[in-house]
Amino acid sequence: xxxxxxxxxxxxxxxxxxxxxxxxxxxxxxxxxxxxxxxxxxxxxxxxxxxxxxxxxxxxxxxxxxxxxxxxxxxxxxxxxxxxxxxxxxxxxxxxxxxxxxxxxxxxxxxxxxxxxxxxxxxxxxxxxxxxxxxxxxxxxxxxxxxxxxxxxxxxxxxxxxxxxxxxxxxxxxxxxxxxxxxxxxxxxxxxxxxxxxxxxxxxxxxxxxxxxxxxxxxxxxxxxxxxxxxxxxxxxxxxxxxxxxxxxxxxxxxxxxxxxxxxxxxxxxxxxxxxxxxxxxxxxxxxxxxxxxxxxxxxxxxxxxxxxxxxxxxxxxxxxxxxxxxxxxxxxxxxxxxxxxxxxxxxxxxxxxxxxxxxxxxxxxxxxxxxxxxxxxxxxxxxxxxxxxxxxxxxxxxxxxxxxxxxxxxxxxxxxxxxxxxxxxxxxxxxxxxxxxxxxxxxxxxxxxxxxxxxxxxxxxxxxx
Amino acid sequence: xxxxxxxxxxxxxxxxxxxxxxxxxxxxxxxxxxxxxxxxxxxxxxxxxxxxxxxxxxxxxxxxxxxxxxxxxxxxxxxxxxxxxxxxxxxxxxxxxxxxxxxxxxxxxxxxxxxxxxxxxxxxxxxxxxxxxxxxxxxxxxxxxxxxxxxxxxxxxxxxxxxxxxxxxxxxxxxxxxxxxxxxxxxxxxxxxxxxxxxxxxxxxxxxxxxxxxxxxxxxxxxxxxxxxxxxxxxxxxxxxx
Amino acid sequence: xxxxxxxxxxxxxxxxxxxxxxxxxxxxxxxxxxxxxxxxxxxxxxxxxxxxxxxxxxxxxxxxxxxxxxxxxxxxxxxxxxxxxxxxxxxxxxxxxxxxxxxxxxxxxxxxxxxxxxxxxxxxxxxxxxxxxxxxxxxxxxxxxxxxxxxxxxxxxxxxxxxxxxxxxxxxxxxxxxxxxxxxxxxxxxxxxxxxxxxxxxxxxxxxxxxxxxxxxxxxxxxxxxxxxxxxxxxxxxxxxxxxxxxxxxxxxxxxxxxxxxxxxxxxxxxxxxxxxxxx
Ligand code: SF4
Numbered sequence: 001x002x003x004x005x006x007x008x009x010x011x012x013x014x015x016x017x018x019x020x021x022x023x024x025x026x027x028x029x030x031x032x033x034x035x036x037x038x039x040x041x042x043x044x045x046x047x048x049x050x051x052x053x054x055x056x057x058x059x060x061x062x063x064x065x066x067x068x069x070x071x072x073x074x075x076x077x078x079x080x081x082x083x084x085x086x087x088x089x090x091x092x093x094x095x096x097x098x099x100x101x102x103x104x105x106x107x108x109x110x111x112x113x114x115x116x117x118x119x120x121x122x123x124x125x126x127x128x129x130x131x132x133x134x135x136x137x138x139x140x141x142x143x144x145x146x147x148x149x150x151x152x153x154x155x156x157x158x159x160x161x162x163x164x165x166x167x168x169x170x171x172x173x174x175x176x177x178x179x180x181x182x183x184x185x186x187x188x189x190x191x192x193x194x195x196x197x198x199x200x201x202x203x204x205x206x207x208x209x210x211x212x213x214x215x216x217x218x219x220x221x222x223x224x225x226x227x228x229x230x231x232x233x234x235x236x237x238x239x240x241x242x243x244x245x246x247x248x249x250x251x252x253x254x255x256x257x258x259x260x261x262x263x264x265x266x267x268x269x270x271x272x273x274x275x276x277x278x279x280x281x282x283x284x285x286x287x288x289x290x291x292x293x294x295x296x297x298x299x300x301x302x303x304x305x306x307x308x309x310x311x312x313x314x315x316x317x318x319x320x321x322x323x324x325x326x327x328x329x330x331x332x333x334x335x336x337x338x339x340x341x342x343x344x345x346x347x348x349x350x351x352x353x354x355x356x357x358x359x360x361x362x363x364x365x366x367x368x369x370x371x372x373x374x375x376x377x378x379x380x381x382x383x384x385x386x387x388x389x390x391x392x393x394x395x396x397x398x399x400x401x402x403x404x405x406x407x408x409x410x411x412x413x414x415x416x417x418x419x420x421x422x423x424x425x426x427x428x429x430x431x432x433x434x435x436x437x438x439x440x441x442x443x444x445x446x447x448x449x450x451x452x453x454x455x456x457x458x459x460x461x462x463x464x465x466x
Numbered sequence: 467x468x469x470x471x472x473x474x475x476x477x478x479x480x481x482x483x484x485x486x487x488x489x490x491x492x493x494x495x496x497x498x499x500x501x502x503x504x505x506x507x508x509x510x511x512x513x514x515x516x517x518x519x520x521x522x523x524x525x526x527x528x529x530x531x532x533x534x535x536x537x538x539x540x541x542x543x544x545x546x547x548x549x550x551x552x553x554x555x556x557x558x559x560x561x562x563x564x565x566x567x568x569x570x571x572x573x574x575x576x577x578x579x580x581x582x583x584x585x586x587x588x589x590x591x592x593x594x595x596x597x598x599x600x601x602x603x604x605x606x607x608x609x610x611x612x613x614x615x616x617x618x619x620x621x622x623x624x625x626x627x628x629x630x631x632x633x634x635x636x637x638x639x640x641x642x643x644x645x646x647x648x649x650x651x652x653x654x655x656x657x658x659x660x661x662x663x664x665x666x667x668x669x670x671x672x673x674x675x676x677x678x679x680x681x682x683x684x685x686x687x688x689x690x691x692x693x694x695x696x697x698x699x700x701x702x703x704x705x706x707x708x
Numbered sequence: 709x710x711x712x713x714x715x716x717x718x719x720x721x722x723x724x725x726x727x728x729x730x731x732x733x734x735x736x737x738x739x740x741x742x743x744x745x746x747x748x749x750x751x752x753x754x755x756x757x758x759x760x761x762x763x764x765x766x767x768x769x770x771x772x773x774x775x776x777x778x779x780x781x782x783x784x785x786x787x788x789x790x791x792x793x794x795x796x797x798x799x800x801x802x803x804x805x806x807x808x809x810x811x812x813x814x815x816x817x818x819x820x821x822x823x824x825x826x827x828x829x830x831x832x833x834x835x836x837x838x839x840x841x842x843x844x845x846x847x848x849x850x851x852x853x854x855x856x857x858x859x860x861x862x863x864x865x866x867x868x869x870x871x872x873x874x875x876x877x878x879x880x881x882x883x884x885x886x887x888x889x890x891x892x893x894x895x896x897x898x899x900x901x902x903x904x905x906x907x908x909x910x911x912x913x914x915x916x917x918x919x920x921x922x923x924x925x926x927x928x929x930x931x932x933x934x935x936x937x938x939x940x941x942x943x944x945x946x947x948x949x950x951x952x953x954x955x956x957x958x959x960x961x962x963x964x965x966x967x968x969x970x971x972x973x974x975x976x977x978x979x980x981x982x983x984x985x986x987x988x
Binding site for chain 3: 008035037038040042043055056059060062063067069070073075076079080092094095097098101131145146147148151164166167170171174187193194196197198200201204205208209227233234235236238239241242243253258261262263265267268275277278279280281282283284286287288290291299301305306308309314
């Protein structure tokens with residue numbers, strides 16, 4: 001069994017090295033640890049603050065989860081409604097089974113415009129499918145216009161966070177990247193974030209005014225109206241959505257909401273959960289081609305239907321990519337995003353990536369969590385990530401033949417299902433006293449002493465004392 | 467009240483003093499304690515490591531062991547959490563509706579120690595005396611699965627002579643996570659390191675928590691550092707008198 | 709099978725395989741719904757805007773021209789664009805100021821010419837030239853006053869443009885015009901007190917097409933009290949059916965460097981809001 005019920009898996013940038021090894025390397029990077037601790041600490045406090053401000057947060061969260069569940073339960077109908085609303089207004093709708101097909105559609109559309117360059121609004125879906133690489137293959141340069149994406153692109157680096165892809169970089173590293181890679185940059189550029197933002201503004205201004213094809217994602221697509229919504233901060237999204245003659249939007253099929261009204265929930269949940277603001281600086285809504293533009297929407301599956309097929313895993317498709325679970329996760333905070341090897345890191349990545357690719361291609365991610373549960377608490381659409389991780393662990397285990405671990409587990413379970421057998425085993429622990437002092441437990445004993453088994457178990461004490 | 471103690475496998479085999487403290491505390495408060503003999507383990511390790519099918523007979527054993535208990539108390543947020551939030555689900559997912567129903571019933575009668583003291587018995591001052599500097603780590607499953615809130619702290623604050631100091635970043639996981647500590651030991655160790663520095667920064671001589679598993683983890687690290695900080699279960703502090 | 713049919717078939721297959729196919733539980737909407745919280749609190753709105761470091765002025769209706777003029781003066785705006793349908797009185801104050809400045813400048817220039825001529829020429833001739841120059845300066849000031857407030861002045865001082873070119877072929881012209889402008893003045897469709905948000909409807913004449921409010925570095929919005937609603941649900945309700953919208957909450961910003969907020973990236977770096985109190 002790979003994906004659920006043999007549903008076709010997704011491709012693209014969703015797999016990497018096994019998590020434990022990748023994490024080990026990342027954990028040794030002191031600079032990364034400091035950068036992440038600082039950044040996630042800041043954002044956690046901000047989020048807690050603005051979430052605490054709303055007296056009806058719990059109700060909004062319940063509504064958000066229910067709306068997304070409605071979308072997932074009736075996805076075919078909503079997709080058709082969305083398509084109909086879009087085409088009736090003149091937007092061209094394309095469908096893609098997987099990453100490769102999505103890339104082919106977009107590259108064909110771009111090629112037809114004759115442009116050598118496209119400007120891009122930050123979009124995880126396009127990172128997931130590897131669109132920039134596909135465009136490069138046909139000789140088209142994709143200019144990332146989100147500041148963090150630009151930092152990643154100029155630094156020939158990889159995204160490590162779904163909201164702030166360059167979160168692993170601090171200001172002086174960013175200054176160095178800009179000095180090295182940004183054409184015409186002031187060689188005296190300082191590491192003041194203001195100066196860095198200004199440098200990006202200058203660098204991109206000309207692109208905004210001249211490049212005539214833009215590629216975006218969408219945070220939401222409204223099935224009822226065919227409206228697309230992009231939530232952003234810098235104004236690069238507005239630039240890309242407004243000025244070029246051709247706009248191509250790559251949208252995962254799970255991004256829909258049924259009704260216009262539903263945005264009243266998500267436009268409260270998303271900004272407070274993601275950047276910790278009451279509202280993000282800019283949200284663009286457009287319904288059909290606007291102001292003389294040609295508009296395309298590419299609806300992408302790439303493993304989403306495989307995720308949908310698993311009733312215990314499908315809630316991962318509720319995700320609105322706010323990144324609160326990443327920012328709150330003690331594992332993510334220490335390893336950073338690259339260790340997850342996927343476009344989607346952190347807790348949501350650990351449940352989404354293996355479902356998109358099939359667990360056989362991501363067998364370590366479901367175990368990359370201590371199940372502390374903080375991700376579930378902060379998730380604005382109440383995805384029970386810990387339970388889903390546990391469920392996916394089962395899928396990983398049952399996809400394998402017997403292993404030494406499964407044999408040991410079986411023996412232990414056999415003992416634990418009967419008190420007499422179990423007590424005999426526990427009493428053996430007494431003989432383990434000597435062993436535990438001298439035989440290290442792999443992993444554990446590198447940093448922790450093992451407890452000394454007691455002379456007498458509790459049960460033996462209980463029986464002897466009563 | 468007649469209280470059935472679910473002592474948990476870890477306490478039974480490795481930390482019997484925690485079980486003894488729980489018994490003495492409940493008896494001191496005037497309640498009868500019984501230890502149903504058929505009990506073993508909640509099966510959480512199997513469930514959380516990907517072997518819920520194997521956990522099924524363990525769950526069945528647990529449900530049967532406590533079939534006749536009015537209230538079940540466990541000195542562990544994690545094990546109580548598994549009983550309350552996993553058992554019925556696992557049974558249902560594996561097609562055993564009858565067991566699921568029975569497990570849901572067991573869940574309703576199961577309490578973590580601090581919940582039982584505060585909510586069922588309605589006490590916060592249990593008459594304990596403990597003249598030491600103590601810091602409290604609210605373990606993840608107590609905090610987020612059972613949502614025990616500040617109940618353990620209310621109990622601790624009422625202890626005579628105690629010097630209770632706040633643990634910085636208290637609600638951050640210590641990195642134990644069952645087999646996580648073995649499968650991802652580097653990440654687990656990094657989390658442990660931060661938890662230990664938080665503990666050491668308080669200058670407390672005693673670290674307490676409601677879960678022996680997390681205490682074993684943090685305590686194992688503190689012992690490796692020869693830090694001199696003593697890990698003690700909440701029950702062991704509450705049991706202590708003049 | 710086409711990709712479309714195949715994706716739809718997969719969705720249907722996934723639904724059947726899962727337990728929860730078809731009816732999901734009804735959406736519980738127990739949060740503070742639209743229309744349940746009364747009108748938006750202007751003070752809260754102003755405070756929330758200031759939190760984003762937007763500039764805010766709260767004025768009575770008859771003070772709008774002065775407030776707009778003051779804002780633009782303090783900004784040092786020389787060449788502004790406006791949405792075509794804004795009430796002309798919003799910018800009338802600023803236009804008059806600019807006209808006075810323009811006429812003063814023209815007069816000064818003419819006087820200089822006259823003085824120079826007077827120095828060179830014979831006394832009588834000089835006086836005549838000076839008188840002619842004065843007259844010319846006065847006419848220039850009148851012309852300037854007459855012209856400001858209307859569209860398309862070539863005068864580089866106090867230029868207002870409100871006739872915004874539209875459509876694909878006009879794109880270049882629009883870009884050029886907007887890049888030359890250093891301020892834009894618009895109205896809005898609705899505003900949210902709780903979040904300090906202003907929403908533009910780009911099909912409305914007093915709000916203009918999207919690029920208008922995007923390219924100039926300074927955006928001045930006039931918000932009438934009646935447009936301010938309490939919360940996001942109220943705004944979403946007010947925006948039903950509006951095709952093209954931009955929600956603006958403070959100036960452009962980024963948190964991409966160490967998650968610290970920096971104002972001003974690609975969008976306007978300064979947002980200024982004139983809130984007009986209800987005066988009945
Ligand atoms: S899983 Fe939840 S918390 Fe994490 S990114 Fe998605 S919506 Fe946000």
